[in-house]
Amino acid sequence: MSNTDKEIHILPDVIANQIAAGEVVQRPESVVKELVENSLDAGASEIIVIVRGAGKQLLHVIDNGKGMSRADIELAPQRHATSKITTAEDLARITTLGFRGEALASICSVAQVEIRTRRHHDEHGWRLLSEPLQPPIIEPCSMQPGTHILVRNLFYNVPARRKFLRSDLTEFRHIADTMMRLALSRPDVRFVLYDDDTLQYDLAATSLYQRIADIFGRHFAETLMRVDHAEPLAHGSELRITGYIGQPQFAKRSKSEQFLTMNGRVISSRQISHAVISAYEHLLDQSNYPPFILNIALDPERVDVNIHPQKHEVKFDDDRTIYTAVRRAVAGTLSLHNLAPSVQFDTANTQAPQHDHVHERIVLSSRRFEQHDMHRASPSFSYRQQSPIFFHPLRPSVHEQSTAHFKDGTLLEQGTSTQALFKTTNIPSMHSIEQQTVSSAQSLASTPLWQLHAKYIVMSTADGIALIDQHAAHERILYERALKAMNEGWNYGQDLLFPIHIHLPHHDRALLQELLDDIRRLGFDVLPTPEGAEIRSVPADVRTGQEEESLRDLLEQYRSLSEVRHTSIRDNLAASFGCRAAIRSGDSLTLEEMQRLVHDLYTTHMPYTCPHGRPIILEISLEELDRRFGRSS
Ligand code: ADP
Ligand code: MG
Numbered sequence: 001m002s003n004t005d006k007e008i009h010i011l012p013d014v015i016a017n018q019i020a021a022g023e024v025v026q027r028p029e030s031v032v033k034e035l036v037e038n039s040l041d042a043g044a045s046e047i048i049v050i051v052r053g054a055g056k057q058l059l060h061v062i063d064n065g066k067g068m069s070r071a072d073i074e075l076a077p078q079r080h081a082t083s084k085i086t087t088a089e090d091l092a093r094i095t096t097l098g099f100r101g102e103a104l105a106s107i108c109s110v111a112q113v114e115i116r117t118r119r120h121h122d123e124h125g126w127r128l129l130s131e132p133l134q135p136p137i138i139e140p141c142s143m144q145p146g147t148h149i150l151v152r153n154l155f156y157n158v159p160a161r162r163k164f165l166r167s168d169l170t171e172f173r174h175i176a177d178t179m180m181r182l183a184l185s186r187p188d189v190r191f192v193l194y195d196d197d198t199l200q201y202d203l204a205a206t207s208l209y210q211r212i213a214d215i216f217g218r219h220f221a222e223t224l225m226r227v228d229h230a231e232p233l234a235h236g237s238e239l240r241i242t243g244y245i246g247q248p249q250f251a252k253r254s255k256s257e258q259f260l261t262m263n264g265r266v267i268s269s270r271q272i273s274h275a276v277i278s279a280y281e282h283l284l285d286q287s288n289y290p291p292f293i294l295n296i297a298l299d300p301e302r303v304d305v306n307i308h309p310q311k312h313e314v315k316f317d318d319d320r321t322i323y324t325a326v327r328r329a330v331a332g333t334l335s336l337h338n339l340a341p342s343v344q345f346d347t348a349n350t351q352a353p354q355h356d357h358v359h360e361r362i363v364l365s366s367r368r369f370e371q372h373d374m375h376r377a378s379p380s381f382s383y384r385q386q387s388p389i390f391f392h393p394l395r396p397s398v399h400e401q402s403t404a405h406f407k408d409g410t411l412l413e414q415g416t417s418t419q420a421l422f423k424t425t426n427i428p429s430m431h432s433i434e435q436q437t438v439s440s441a442q443s444l445a446s447t448p449l450w451q452l453h454a455k456y457i458v459m460s461t462a463d464g465i466a467l468i469d470q471h472a473a474h475e476r477i478l479y480e481r482a483l484k485a486m487n488e489g490w491n492y493g494q495d496l497l498f499p500i501h502i503h504l505p506h507h508d509r510a511l512l513q514e515l516l517d518d519i520r521r522l523g524f525d526v527l528p529t530p531e532g533a534e535i536r537s538v539p540a541d542v543r544t545g546q547e548e549e550s551l552r553d554l555l556e557q558y559r560s561l562s563e564v565r566h567t568s569i570r571d572n573l574a575a576s577f578g579c580r581a582a583i584r585s586g587d588s589l590t591l592e593e594m595q596r597l598v599h600d601l602y603t604t605h606m607p608y609t610c611p612h613g614r615p616i617i618l619e620i621s622l623e624e625l626d627r628r629f630g631r632s633s
Contacts (some may be wrong), residue, residue, distance in 0.1 A: 014109055014132055017079055018158065021106035023309035027165060027242030028055025028154055030310065031111075031176035034103035035149050036182050041084065041096045042147065042190065048192040054168035056154055064146040067119035073126045074138060076115065079105040094300070097265055097311070108132065110156045114442035116232065176200070180215060181266045184259050184293055187211035211243040212293060216257070216587055220291075223250045227294060227338050229329030233321065238301035241329040244292030245276070247337075248283035248613055255266035257291035261302060267312050270598055274295070277321045278332035281567050282479065282575060282611035292330075297323065304531040408557060449594045455585040457594050464621035470597065471585050477600045478541050479611045485520040485539070486570045493523035493537035500548050504532035508555045515558070518570055522577060524551055541581050553580040575611040 011019075025031055031297065032049060039047045042065025052058040068076060075081040080099030091099070107113060108130045118125030127141040136424070156161040164211035165171055172195060183191040187208045193200040203214050224244035233239045246257070258276075260267055275282070276292050284290060302317040316322045458469040485492035501561040512519065512528055519526060522541030535551055542550045557576035562569075583589070590600055601607045601616070610616055625630070 007121075010372055013079065013196055017105050017109035018104055020079065021110050022161075024102055024106040025110060025154075026310075027174060028059060028171050029054065030177050031059050031107055031151050031174050032061070033178050033182070033310070034098070034107065034111065035059070035061040035151075036179070037097035037151075038103065039065050039147065040182075040186060041098055042066045042191065044146065046190040048194070049175075049179060050194040051172065051175055052196055054171035054355070055540040056162070056165065056171070057152070057170075058156070059151040061238075062146065062148050064144070067122070067125070067145055067147055068117040068121060069122070070126050070138070073115055073117055073128050074136070075134065077104045077108040077128070077130050079112065081105070091306060094305050095263070095300050100311075103308075107151055108156050110154065111150040114150040114152070114286075115147065116141055116143055116150075118143050118145050119143040135463075140550055147426075176617065178266075179630040181259060183215065184208070184211060185261045185264055186268050190539035208243065208293070208493070208517075212276065220250075220257075223247050224291070224293075225333050227329050227333045229325070231325050231328070234297065234300070234304060234318065235299070237302060239322065239325050240297040242297070243293060245294070245330055248280055248288075248290060248334075249608055249615060251280075251284050251288035251290045253287060255289045258289060260294045262303065262305075262314055263297055264295065265305065265311070265314070267314050269313070271319060271323055272326050275326040276330050278567065279327045279334060280613075281571065282613065283334070283609050284613035288613060294326070296326070298322075301617050303546045354366070374477075386483065444591075449591065449598065450595060451589055454588045457589070457598065460599065461619065464619060464625060466597065466603065466617055466619045469615070470587070470589065471582050472614055472616045473597055473601045474582035475610045475612075476604050476607065476616060477578075477597070478581050480604045481541065482522055482539065482574035482577045483570060485523055486518055486574065489521060491523070492539045492541075493525055494540045495525075495534065495537045496541075496547060500535045501529065502532045502535065502548060502552060504552065504555070508552070508559075509533075511555050511559065512551075515555075515569060515573065515603070518573055519551075521556070522573060526551060539581070543581065543583075546581070550581065578611055
């Protein structure tokens with residue numbers, strides 16, 4: 001056999017490392033992530049990141065972690081060199097962020113790297129200089145305990161990769177994004193970021209809530225609701241979901257405020273994000289994404305983190321259980337808050353008189369709301385629309401028992417009777433904080449209502465005025481009724497004097513068959529026929545004259561809704577029915593109709609948002625009006 005028969009050969013280390021680097025180190029941001037993860041694994045409580053030239057010139061990470069010995073600094077840049085796992089069993093229960101022993105080797109193969117490190121009990125540190133294809137230089141150095149890693153001229157020896165880097169702005173944005181995720185994953189660690197010589201931020205070690213406030217601002221944090229949910233998993237371990245979620249009205253068009261960690265590791269998971277969003281169901285428009293910052297804590301044996309070179313995807317042992325648990329956690333928080341805002345009574349900042357508890361609360365809530373106002377374009381309405389203080393008097397007596405108080409997004413107390421909070425007066429006075437109690441239909445009858453442009457109902461309230469979107473309000477009412485009819489089986493149908501025959505296209509006939517059971521429960525007594533259907537009864541809320549279209553409309557709406565909403569058949573049917581059967585903008589209403597609508601709205605579970613997530617009620621308080629008229633109240 002001649003030598004030319006041997007085509008296969010083992011690649012030299014440096015090339016093998018460069019190939020591995022292709023997976024681990026894709027851009028400066030990946031280097032930052034790997035180095036900061038190493039610092040966290042080393043137990044650092046402070047991490048400083050200095051970026052120059054968007055990381056292409058220099059990335060410098062400084063930590064006060066445990067440092068390395070002379071022997072370890074020599075091994076660290078070698079492939080598969082790690083202190084974090086030893087055996088195959090260790091791989092099945094990883095508790096550190098790193099474990100592959102590849103990052104430093106990969107980085108050293110595509111950049112000039114300097115490592116300076118000193119353990120706390122060592123007298124001096126060690127410095128290693130590494131350059132691809134050169135033997136490393138190691139020498140003693142003087143330094144504080146901890147580790148510095150300097151990565152210079154990233155990809156200087158891999159021009160193809162360097163060419164693929166984006167503009168400095170884009171590369172820096174990736175770095176900043178990753179830093180933010182890491183900072184949210186470990187609020188107990190101080191994070192400092194410099195871009196060239198400019199300090200971007202210095203985040204002190206703190207609670208998660210305060211870290212969120214430090215990054216996104218206090219006003220954002222104040223709109224969050226706390227999640228803390230635990231449930232048992234098979235094998236006796238526990239799953240715990242903690243963090244914060246946003247109120248639906250602060251949802252964004254983008255997913256930029258969604259952060260997920262698993263046992264403190266920044267991860268991305270479409271499944272879990274979907275679980276969160278699905279818990280918001282009809283509170284959100286499908287193109288809106290709620291903010292969330294959540295951590296899933298579970299036994300490391302129940303999850304495989306070794307499925308992705310950059311380790312940000314994970315595989316759960318039992319992903320269905322996790323999915324439903326996350327959904328439950330979020331839904332639980334939403335219902336606990338009854339979608340009320342996280343009202344925070346910041347006693348430290350108040351000059352309000354202390355003599356009256358009620359007085360204080362209301363004054364404070366409007367103060368807070370004005371501050372809020374300055375930071376958002378049209379916020380006051382969306383904030384106030386859900387004030388439990390405003391709505392309680394109108395809600396049915398069962399709800400009157402639950403007044404929740406929140407601080408830092410945490411439920412402080414619950415169950416104060418509204419009787420104690422609201423005093424009855426017949427005439428709402430301009431400056432009085434006393435609330436008019438409108439707890440029954442009679443008082444509603446004496447509340448002034450009128451219709452604006454055949455679109456909105458204007459209602460005078462104890463605290464100002466409220467505007468109700470008549471279509472959205474009716475939609476919410478019908479949606480809940482339809483759902484109830486289907487789930488509880490009460491007869492919502494109304495018989496027609498003469499059955500109606502309608503023609504349905506083929507695909508609608510198939511859909512009708514598929515949904516027949518639930519459509520019947522909804523109150524449509526329909527009989528499929530070869531050319532369409534015979535309708536014998538329709539839900540009581542179908543408007544006179546609309547009987548014929550009602551079923552066709554329902555099927556059509558269901559078809560388009562079910563494409564974008566992944567909820568249950570009944571949910572989608574109820575939402576479709578509500579949407580099509582509701583009164584529209586442009587329909588004029590009598591006083592009785594308006595009274596009924598307002599009354600029915602307040603007996604729904606969620607009078608604040610329509611099934612598509614749009615607001616139903618906006619309130620303008622007297623304080624707001626006074627402010628706009630330049631009067632000081
Ligand atoms: P991994 O993190 O997967 O173990 P790395 O290549 O990222 O692999 O790092 C190799 C080893 O170098 C680590 O296991 C750790 O022992 C050591 N190391 C790296 N960075 C630091 C640091 N900042 N402080 C202390 N030790 C470090
Ligand atoms: Mg590592």
